Amino acid sequence: MSLRGLYVITDGSTGDVLLRKVEQALLGGAAIVQYRDKTTDSARREQEARALRALCHEYNALFIINDDVALAKTVQADGVHVGREDSALTVARAALGNTAIIGVSCYNQLELALTAAQHGADYVAFGSFFPSPTKPNAPRATLPLLHEARAQLRVPICAIGGITLATAPALVAEGADMLAVISDVFASNAITQQAGLYRNLFLR
Numbered sequence: 001m002s003l004r005g006l007y008v009i010t011d012g013s014t015g016d017v018l019l020r021k022v023e024q025a026l027l028g029g030a031a032i033v034q035y036r037d038k039t040t041d042s043a044r045r046e047q048e049a050r051a052l053r054a055l056c057h058e059y060n061a062l063f064i065i066n067d068d069v070a071l072a073k074t075v076q077a078d079g080v081h082v083g084r085e086d087s088a089l090t091v092a093r094a095a096l097g098n099t100a101i102i103g104v105s106c107y108n109q110l111e112l113a114l115t116a117a118q119h120g121a122d123y124v125a126f127g128s129f130f131p132s133p134t135k136p137n138a139p140r141a142t143l144p145l146l147h148e149a150r151a152q153l154r155v156p157i158c159a160i161g162g163i164t165l166a167t168a169p170a171l172v173a174e175g176a177d178m179l180a181v182i183s184d185v186f187a188s189n190a191i192t193q194q195a196g197l198y199r200n201l202f203l204r
């Protein structure tokens, strides 16, 4: 299990639909799954997180929780993803320990990524690279930023935001280790096939 490949992020589906969609993405070769649920339904969130963890591990994929360090700890997720509105990296690390994977959003700021890497982030994420149907107001990152980040950083780099199969190859060519995708995988009516096309970008 490595920090490379297709990184799918759940789309707000719940229950059986959520599990079915994620399993389809795993069948297509998703390497990492992030549970992103912005609701406050803590009982459902915990139940879904436990089920997703088990499913991901069946497929040898990593399971990451968005935002919620406490939930990541409760369900023994592989890690957590935090942004500027969330727990600080140091707080997440103290809660989850050294073996947890902690990813940090760096938007379009290389300085944030250099600091995160220095403080022990396991990966950094830049984006949104393209207009995102999921998060239309996200800050915009550019391919030259990604190029410069690749030159300066040794930690794995994740690209996110409005990614499609048309734009994905350029991100990989500029040094993205992971492509984080919501809509272009989960809004597809052939999720497994779509995930497989992303997975193929990482074969070497």
Ligand SMILES: Cc1ncc(COP(=O)(O)OP(=O)(O)O)c(N)n1
Binding pocket: 007, 009, 034, 036, 066, 067, 081, 082, 083, 084, 085, 086, 103, 105, 125, 126, 158, 160, 180
């Ligand atoms: C892999 C990955 N990269 C970036 C984000 C965005 O995180 P954040 O800025 O905290 O925004 P929300 O996703 O919490 O709305 C992410 N979730 N995953």
Ligand SMILES: Cc1ncsc1CCOP(=O)(O)O
Binding pocket: 127, 128, 131, 132, 133, 134, 135, 138, 160, 161, 162, 163, 180, 181, 182, 183, 184
């Ligand atoms: C969470 C997040 N952060 C920046 S863009 C984004 C959403 C990505 O979703 P999509 O792949 O549908 O653009």
Ligand SMILES: [Mg+2]
Binding pocket: 066, 067, 081, 082, 083, 084, 085, 086
């Ligand atoms: Mg967040």
